[in-house]
Amino acid sequence: MVTNIIVAGLGGQGVLKVTDILAEALFRSGYDVKKSEVHGMSQRGGSVSSEVRFGDAVASPMVPAGECDYLVVIDSSQVEVVRDKLRAGGFLLTPDDVPKEKLAHPKALNTMLLGALSVKLPVREELWREVLSSSFPEKIRALNLDMFELGRNAAK
Amino acid sequence: MSSKLLASGNEAIAMAAFDCGVNLGCGYPGTPSSEILDTFSSLGGSAEWEPNEKCALETAIGVALAGGRAIVTMKHVGLNVAADPLFTIAYSGTPGGLVIITADDPGMASSQNEQDNRRYARAAGVPMFEPSDAQECYDFLKAAFELADKYRGPVLFRVTTRVCHSKCVMERSEERTAKRTGSYTVDPASNVMVPAFARRAHKRLRADLAEMAALNENNTYNKWIKGSADLGIITSGIAFQHAREAAPQASILKLGFTYPLPRETIKKFAQSVERCLVVEEGDPVLFEEIGSFGVAVENKPEMYRFGELNVERVRRIIAGDVTPEPAPAPGKPPQLCPGCPHRKTYEVLRDMKCIVSGDIGCYTLGVMPPFNALHSCVCMGASITVGLGLRKMLPEAEARRVVSVIGDSTFLHTGINGIVEMMYNPPATGHVVVILDNGTTAMTGLQEHPGTGRHLDGSSAFALRPEDAVRGLGVKNVDIVDTTAEPEKFAEILAKRLAGNECSVIIARRPCILALAKHKAAQAAKGE
Numbered sequence: 001m002v003t004n005i006i007v008a009g010l011g012g013q014g015v016l017k018v019t020d021i022l023a024e025a026l027f028r029s030g031y032d033v034k035k036s037e038v039h040g041m042s043q044r045g046g047s048v049s050s051e052v053r054f055g056d057a058v059a060s061p062m063v064p065a066g067e068c069d070y071l072v073v074i075d076s077s078q079v080e081v082v083r084d085k086l087r088a089g090g091f092l093l094t095p096d097d098v099p100k101e102k103l104a105h106p107k108a109l110n111t112m113l114l115g116a117l118s119v120k121l122p123v124r125e126e127l128w129r130e131v132l133s134s135s136f137p138e139k140i141r142a143l144n145l146d147m148f149e150l151g152r153n154a155a156k
Numbered sequence: 157m158s159s160k161l162l163a164s165g166n167e168a169i170a171m172a173a174f175d176c177g178v179n180l181g182c183g184y185p186g187t188p189s190s191e192i193l194d195t196f197s198s199l200g201g202s203a204e205w206e207p208n209e210k211c212a213l214e215t216a217i218g219v220a221l222a223g224g225r226a227i228v229t230m231k232h233v234g235l236n237v238a239a240d241p242l243f244t245i246a247y248s249g250t251p252g253g254l255v256i257i258t259a260d261d262p263g264m265a266s267s268q269n270e271q272d273n274r275r276y277a278r279a280a281g282v283p284m285f286e287p288s289d290a291q292e293c294y295d296f297l298k299a300a301f302e303l304a305d306k307y308r309g310p311v312l313f314r315v316t317t318r319v320c321h322s323k324c325v326m327e328r329s330e331e332r333t334a335k336r337t338g339s340y341t342v343d344p345a346s347n348v349m350v351p352a353f354a355r356r357a358h359k360r361l362r363a364d365l366a367e368m369a370a371l372n373e374n375n376t377y378n379k380w381i382k383g384s385a386d387l388g389i390i391t392s393g394i395a396f397q398h399a400r401e402a403a404p405q406a407s408i409l410k411l412g413f414t415y416p417l418p419r420e421t422i423k424k425f426a427q428s429v430e431r432c433l434v435v436e437e438g439d440p441v442l443f444e445e446i447g448s449f450g451v452a453v454e455n456k457p458e459m460y461r462f463g464e465l466n467v468e469r470v471r472r473i474i475a476g477d478v479t480p481e482p483a484p485a486p487g488k489p490p491q492l493c494p495g496c497p498h499r500k501t502y503e504v505l506r507d508m509k510c511i512v513s514g515d516i517g518c519y520t521l522g523v524m525p526p527f528n529a530l531h532s533c534v535c536m537g538a539s540i541t542v543g544l545g546l547r548k549m550l551p552e553a554e555a556r557r558v559v560s561v562i563g564d565s566t567f568l569h570t571g572i573n574g575i576v577e578m579m580y581n582p583p584a585t586g587h588v589v590v591i592l593d594n595g596t597t598a599m600t601g602l603q604e605h606p607g608t609g610r611h612l613d614g615s616s617a618f619a620l621r622p623e624d625a626v627r628g629l630g631v632k633n634v635d636i637v638d639t640t641a642e643p644e645k646f647a648e649i650l651a652k653r654l655a656g657n658e659c660s661v662i663i664a665r666r667p668c669i670l671a672l673a674k675h676k677a678a679q680a681a682k683g684e
Contacts, residue, residue, distance in 0.1 A: 010488060024162060027162045033162060034323065035322060036318055037322075038317060044490035045488070045493060047489075059398075061318060061322035061397065062398070062467065064467040065468050065482075078487070080485060081486070081488075082485070083485075084482075084485065
């Protein structure tokens with residue numbers, strides 16, 4: 001059994017940061033994990049998406065079309081671009097599903113959405129906090145932990 | 157002893173290079189290879205950005221001639237630049253270890269073509285490894301150095317975008333090989349490729365390759381996964397991962413040491429299955445070569461030669477499905493950043509109706525609206541010489557509108573040769589070159605270069621200023637202008653230079669906003 005997650009957005013929104021955290025947390029929870037993305041041109045404000053797959057054994061690092069279980073879209077403009085990746089009955093998470101009015105910084109929308117997604121994934125709450133803490137420099141660590149918490153509570 | 161971690165292919169290559177005592181890593185940045193040397197350096201390895209891939213390979217050859225181990229990193233098109241030394245070092249070999257990493261970009265996520273560098277192994281007669289994930293990047297790089305030691309020759313290491321940038325769980329050994337110390341044995345018959353010595357060296361190379369092919373029949377880098385006898389798949393690299401998922405029941409021959417091929421193993425595998433299909437990304441390289449052995453195998457339909465493979469495409473290949481594929485939803489294309497110094501430069505070029513011969517970098521995005529101000533782009537350094545050719549062919553009124561634009565890193569890469577040509581064979585109308593100097597190699601992730609005054613690891617270095625370089629090459633008209641602060645001044649200088657019959661260089665200088673932020677952050681980190 002393999003579970004597929006795709007995070008999409010625009011360059012500069014922290015798409016790759018979210019999937020790095022996801023992959024690390026799932027790896028430390030004992031799963032086989034693969035993560036894939038494309039760098040380069042996409043960094044210049046264009047569409048970016050990154051994929052994480054986890055389970056007992058994962059082969060391809062890329063999620064087959066129509067097989068995504070959890071689709072997280074950081075920029076609403078990108079929903080239609082990636083919607084066909086979601087399987088029937090798959091879970092779509094967009095900025096409308098989190099309390100964005102409580103964002104302490106617009107750039108932390110990625111961690112707020114990660115918080116909302118986190119309730120769906122088999123990772124212990126303390127481990128999320130551990131991985132998040134080691135993923136951000138001290139200056140923005142507390143802020144990101146708070147945004148994660150807000151997203152998580154909203155989704156509970 | 158080993159430890160488990162999550163790593164990308166590029167990180168795994170850097171770890172393997174460090175763990176097997178590589179003395180020097182050389183390269184020129186290029187997606188998807190760029191992170192290898194940065195990671196190698198952060199682990200404690202010695203690494204340097206060089207002006208271009210040819211310089212990098214030659215430096216590495218010197219290290220290996222002195223008995224050391226070296227890696228060279230580049231994107232696929234970089235190997236075209238480094239091809240000249242490659243074909244000859246294949247003959248002479250080196251006593252040390254030389255592994256050349258070529259990072260191909262099927263599907264062109266960030267490249268101007270999707271050339272398949274597996275062809276280079278065949279063309280140059282250099283053995284090739286092709287890992288399919290980070291674990292194999294780690295294991296195969298070590299194997300590549302062992303092979304280099306055994307045959308005293310270079311090894312090609314071919315990765316692709318999805319191998320470089322995908323992460324997987326891998327084990328890193330705790331063993332560390334000590335770095336070698338250098339020594340030089342004077343041996344002209346081995347190291348001076350004059351015809352008399354090269355003829356012998358070529359024969360030795362072919363004999364070595366025959367021996368490697370035999371060795372390749374029995375090694376752990378190729379995997380025969382026994383499955384159903386109905387379908388057998390021969391595959392390599394990332395295509396293996398897709399194939400395993402698309403056809404979990406199939407028998408698979410997964411090749412890791414992909415040149416020279418293990419002919420007998422392939423024959424046996426093909427005979428063991430009813431239908432034998434080659435699943436490879438890009439050109440039909442394996443298909444053609446296996447066919448030349450007299451083994452009947454099936455090729456993928458031509459439509460799957462284009463772009464990357466993935467699980468659903470491999471399913472379609474297996475089903476023989478050649479119906480049109482659904483077009484991906486159009487995403488937002490990349491663009492020049494808000495505040496990018498190239499923006500004003502392109503606005504002026506557009507408004508002055510210039511014919512712009514372009515080059516490779518962020519500024520290639522000047523082709524997009526609202527600028528529409530870049531009208532040709534071929535390869536690194538081509539803008540200047542292509543511009544000269546345009547000027548020589550076009551009627552005078554049009555020739556006068558031709559401008560070459562080139563970034564600072566690209567100028568130092570291979571653009572500088574174009575200035576030499578410009579001064580040697582100037583067009584009747586002269587020429588105008590605009591160096592877009594933003595002080596970094598922006599497109600590939602803000603790497604240092606010989607003009608930035610910093611080495612790869614951030615330490616201070618000699619800075620080659622483009623104005624000094626072009627003046628030294630004989631250019632008399634050299635202007636420096638910040639086009640964002642003074643667009644009118646730039647327009648005025650440009651109009652004057654276009655009207656004259658001399659060769660001129662205008663340096664449009666203003667730092668990349670992303671590089672400024674990066675250096676500010678680095679300064680702040682130092683201060684803490």
